[in-house]
Amino acid sequence: MAMLLHAAAALPFMGQTEYNLSRVSTLVLTSETLRDLPALRVGVSLQLDCCSSQSARGRSMWESFTLLANYVNEVRGGIFVDGQQHRIELIAIGDYSEGSITESNVELLLSRGVRLFLGPFGSGQSAGAAAAVHSAPDAILMATAASSTAVFAGRARVFGVFSPGSSYFTTVVEKFAATDRACAILIEDFGPALSWGAGAKVDIESRGMNLLSEVTVPRFASETELAAVVKKWGQEFAAADASPLILLATYEIQTCITLAREAARQRLPRLLMVFTNCVDQAAFANEPTDTRAYVAGVAPWNPMVERSAAFDPWTDATAAEYAETFQAYTGNTPDYVDAAAYGGFGSLLWAVRTTGTSDAGARHRKLHSHQKKMHSRRYEHRTLRTTAPARRAPT
Numbered sequence: 001m002a003m004l005l006h007a008a009a010a011l012p013f014m015g016q017t018e019y020n021l022s023r024v025s026t027l028v029l030t031s032e033t034l035r036d037l038p039a040l041r042v043g044v045s046l047q048l049d050c051c052s053s054q055s056a057r058g059r060s061m062w063e064s065f066t067l068l069a070n071y072v073n074e075v076r077g078g079i080f081v082d083g084q085q086h087r088i089e090l091i092a093i094g095d096y097s098e099g100s101i102t103e104s105n106v107e108l109l110l111s112r113g114v115r116l117f118l119g120p121f122g123s124g125q126s127a128g129a130a131a132a133v134h135s136a137p138d139a140i141l142m143a144t145a146a147s148s149t150a151v152f153a154g155r156a157r158v159f160g161v162f163s164p165g166s167s168y169f170t171t172v173v174e175k176f177a178a179t180d181r182a183c184a185i186l187i188e189d190f191g192p193a194l195s196w197g198a199g200a201k202v203d204i205e206s207r208g209m210n211l212l213s214e215v216t217v218p219r220f221a222s223e224t225e226l227a228a229v230v231k232k233w234g235q236e237f238a239a240a241d242a243s244p245l246i247l248l249a250t251y252e253i254q255t256c257i258t259l260a261r262e263a264a265r266q267r268l269p270r271l272l273m274v275f276t277n278c279v280d281q282a283a284f285a286n287e288p289t290d291t292r293a294y295v296a297g298v299a300p301w302n303p304m305v306e307r308s309a310a311f312d313p314w315t316d317a318t319a320a321e322y323a324e325t326f327q328a329y330t331g332n333t334p335d336y337v338d339a340a341a342y343g344g345f346g347s348l349l350w351a352v353r354t355t356g357t358s359d360a361g362a363r364h365r366k367l368h369s370h371q372k373k374m375h376s377r378r379y380e381h382r383t384l385r386t387t388a389p390a391r392r393a394p395t
Contacts, residue, residue: 037078039089040352042069042345043114045105045129047121052097057121057337061145063330064341065090065118072349079349082358088349095120103128110136115360116352118345119143121337123165123192126151130158138360140367144344145337147192157360159347159367161340165192166199169247173203182212182244184233186259190219190251197249212236212244219251223258230262237268 044065047058069088072078078085091114095101102125106117110132117133119126119141126146133141134155141158143151147165152158173183183204187197197216204211213236215229237244246268250256262268322342326334334342351366 034073034087037085037087040079040081040086041089041091041114042116043091043109044118045095045102045120046092047097048092048094049096054097054121060338061121061341064338065345067329068342068345079353080356081352099125099128103132106132115139117141119146121145123148123151130155133158140363142344142348144341157364161344165195168196169200170203173207176245177207177209180245182210182242184213184244185247186215187249188219188251188255189216193249193251200247200249212240212242221255226258227262230266233268234266
């Protein structure tokens, strides 16, 4: 049986004093008042269970979704649509990290009249949600945690937050192409990492760089396997009399940590990482890296960098404000997936609010105009740090 959750005004609210996403003094409506308002329903099939493969990601995304829903309901008093104030009602159905269940869940919500949707974690399951939404001519999906172009191709009403996974290395390669002509790449044999690695190789070739070494390792590679890779690199680099740029297309955090440890221990020249789900971890920051280890975080959003630019169009909050509020609200530190969930949902509600109508065509056009700005200014920021990460106390 699917897991069904509703999130509306009954959710706990921190209080406007602590809720620093609120930039103006507004009336906080009581739960009773909100319940009297008609509902603007937003549906999502999500990994909400305890123990499936992506449940931790799904539950954390749910916290970002409810954080924004509470802000809109309790601080802004709801959202104005078709001449009337509405409360946000989130309807989530658990899918246990199964793509086939995702698609059937969305179909069920469509049959019950839901027309605004958020996506689950991952391109695979998001593709199922996208297929179902595409079948309804007046439905819209914001797939906040999908990077595969297959999710969006030919589906004009399916929107995203991430840039394509195949482009995650582009900025790093561009930055170093003039000075580092030789490259080495390690690719983890797992879903999205394969796309990242394939894109990196295209970037390397297009800029006339020399791919000195390419290694594929299994997901959850052992310390022994990874130590052997680093040792082999050292031998290859010495034989070629080269100090290449090392790119890691890795998904698992422990793979990054182990490679960083081995790179420092075996004194490889530098280490560049494709994703901040490694760089943002205190466990990685406390590894014995030295000045020869260079770390790059190139995810679309990096909570380690405080930007003054607005993070989402609804609350006008900065990334730092969002991270602080998320931590106060949930007790956890957000990562790039949580931030994308919040920002993507904010963009969807922004389109609803600015059009002020339930007309799907108007919302669709507004989102398309926003997407062009969003990808250039907000979610495609790629942060490159060319020093070892600062040491932090374990959390």
